[in-house]
Amino acid sequence: MNLIGDLLTKITQNKGRIDPFSLQFRLTVGIIGASVLSFGGVAIWTTWTTYQILIDSHKQNIIYLTDRLPRDVELYSEMIPVDIGLRRAINNVTSPNLLIWARAPDGSVLAQAETLKTERASQIVAAVDSLPWLPTKPQSSWINGSYLLLSSEPLAINGTRIGKLYIAQDITRDQARFLGLIRSLSLVNLLAILALAMAIASYIRRSLQPLREMSQMTQVISVDDLGQAQLQLDSAPSEVTDLAQTFNTMLSRLSDSWTQQREFVSNVSHELRTPLTIVHGYLQSMQRRSQNLTEAQQEALDIAAVETERIIRLLQDLLDLARADSGYLHLSWEPIDLAALLREVASMADPFSSHTIQVEIERLDAHGSGAESIHVKADRSRLRQVLINLIDNAVKYSEPHTPVTLRLHQFDEFVALQVSDRGCGIDLPHQTRIFERFYRVDEARSRSTGGSGLGLSIVKTLVEGMGGSITVRSKLGEGSVFTVTLPNPSVKL
Structure with missing residues (x-):
């Protein structure tokens, strides 16, 4: 069982586990299965044929003796009595494994071979005589621990029936030798199958190695690598080479x-932002001189101004994303006092929200000392944009008058900024996708709050552009915590 288990482990592995749906597993099992059936079928046919040849040779010998004995007795009867001639003829053809005897119609023994004088032979004869029926043609039978070929035919001398001739040939030893040979052949066959299976598994693994290499290459291709990525396979079959060329x-x-898409988004956003900015300026100007407008006109003007401003923000987000994708996102690096920046953002957002914006600062360094001033090197305006987007997101998805907390932690090697709320929370399947572009957890609610599905994507792009990362931890009904991690905190300036 250990050998078979090791073999299956070598057949196909995927990160340490057998994959029953892989091409390698299916090919290996299929070819090995076909080989086992072929070997097994040939072995069974060979065994059966050999056994029949063995039995048939003994049967032919018995048939030959059955035909020969009456003729020999007839020849002896010309010179000696029939009973003496019968005994002599039987003794002439007898052997240690051949039991021959003749009985008269009344059941008395007419003649028997010398081999019948042993105790075991007598037991076999007694067992045969007790059988209710004996075949006239040689047939195999298991009697008293021996495998025998039995035959009984009428015995006629010179046309006169004088009794019945019984022949029992013991083929137990031949049967044992045959079974031993079968066991040896079975073991050799099993070892051959295992060796073939391992050879097939190894060959299929090597044959599929180019496909495995191709899969590994494609897993590391990112959007930024599309232009330079090329699959190069050495010693691959022509079919796999053609597939690689097609993939390239x-x-x-x-x-x-992808390049055309980014250029289109960038160009359209740039071309639309300028006229929309002009339109928004005119709408604001009209709002300031709206004394002569009716209430319905004023409401329509306000809606147009709000929607225009929303579209301008959307276009700006698209431009930022397009610049980041093209590698042209400009960042102005400077030392930033994070504690002061958090208080500044909180003071900016507090008047425009029904939520309380709280700021908590904690320093956890190797010395365990506290500090009110924590500095990093980043882009101030972009980091302010990140915090405002996260606060805006927390406010939108929280009940009014619930607090939104900004926390600042400094560790030995990084700084963590957290924006937490006590809102509705985010279900686990959505947490892995909320940073995707245009992804919305709740389409209806996003429309009502004016969200475009780009806010968190912009945040992720800006944070990663500054060498940091962002994660989310959320639970339904309890709220969410967004954590921005920035590297290389500086000492107090």
Whole structure:
């Protein structure tokens, strides 16, 4: 069982586990299964044929003796009495494993071979005589621990029936030798199958190695690598090489499409932002001189101004994302006092929200000392944009008058900024996707709050552009905590 288990482990592995749906597993099991059936079928047919040849040779010998004995007795009867001639003829053809005897119609023994004088032979004869029926043609039978070929035919001399001739040939030893040979052949066959299975598994593994390499190459291809990514396979079959070339062509087309898409978004956003900014300026000017407008006109003007401002913000977000994708996102690096920045953002957001914006600062360094001033090197305006977006997101998805907390932690190697709320929370399946572009947890609610699905994507892009990372921890009904981690905290300036 250990050998079979090791073999299955070597057949196909995927991160230490057998994958029953992999091509390697299916090919290996299929070929090994076909080989086992073929070997097994040939072995069974060979065994059966050999056994029949063995039995048939003994049967032919018995049939030959059955035909020969009456003729020998007839020859002896010309010179000696029939009973003496019968005994002599039987003794002439007898052997240690061949039991021959003849009985008269009344059941008395006419003649018997010398081999019948042993105790075991007598037991076999007694067991045969007790059988209710004996075949006229040789047939095999298991009697008293011996495997025998039995035959009984009428015995006629010179046309006169004088009794019945019984022949029992003991083939137990031949049967044992045959079974031993079968066991040896079975063991050899099993070892051959195992060796073949391991050879097949190894060959299939090597044959599929180019596909495995191709899969590993494609796993590390990112959007930024589409233009330069090329699959290079050494010593691969022509089919796999053709597949790699097709995949390279597809990567090139995807790169062109992605570049065209980014340029289109950037161009459209840039072209639309300027006229919309002008329109928004006119709307604001009209709002300031709206004394002669009716209430309905004033309401329509306010809606138009709000929607125009929302579209301008959306276009600005798209421009930022397009610049980041193209590698042209400009960052102005400078030392930033994070504690002061958090208080500044909180004071900016507090008048425009029904929520209380709280700021908590904690320093956890190797010395365990506290500090009110924590500095990092980043882009002040971009980091302010990140915090405002996170606060805006917390306010939108929280009940009024619940607090929104800004926490600042400094550790030995990084700084963590947390924005936490006590809102509705985010379900676990959505937590892995909320940083995707245009992804919305609740479409209806996003429309009502004016969200475009780009806010958190912008946050992630800006944070990663500054060398940091952002994570979320949330529970339904209890709220969410967004954590921004920035590297390399500086000492107090």
